Amino acid sequence: MSFSTSMTRLIAVLAVGSAAALSAQAQDASTPATPRADQREAKQQARIAQGAASGTLTARETRRLEREQNRINQAETNAKSDGTVTKHERRRLHHMQDAASKDIHHAKHNDKSASSPGN
Template sequence: MHKILLTASLLFMSAAAAGPALAHSGSPWVDQREAMQQHRIQQGMHSGALTPREGRALYREQARIRHLEHNFLADGRLTRRERLALDRHLDRSNRHIYWQKHDLQRR
């Protein structure tokens, strides 16, 4: 259990370290939403609402969103279409976090 929490903390800290660099790139609202979702996942793992497997899957989903954001920012800006795509992915991720935290599975 401690190994999973340590891994989750390291993932969260690496995302937080990348956040300030990306915040200056024109997507602070995405970084804020990502940070909040990371916090919700971490809280769910700590409380037992998320199993370790669910937590890992949700962290991987967050990593895919960060990767997508990085690719979109390769030209230095986000287009309207890219912002909408990121928003759609973050909305979907938000629902996944909610569903996994409320599915009555416990660790």
């Protein structure tokens, strides 16, 4: 293999790698990342699912908490829609998640359970 063939292959590999990296950056730039919000959402969904499965949440409480999570998801989608999540939008999402976390805690630790009558 000649020097020019090796150099051509190296340049081709570097070009493909650079194109892939630029494509990933462009994709990431078009959809702002909210890793903390996504992590909290996953944990809260798991807490709701665990409460429903264990019976500490009634069906009504579970539906209410799920609706609250859906509102947070919609707010996150709206915040990302213009390609930038501002500090104010991020703060609002965290505030909504704080409130949802408290709601989950209160619902799981109240006197109601899935097996109690009148739920």
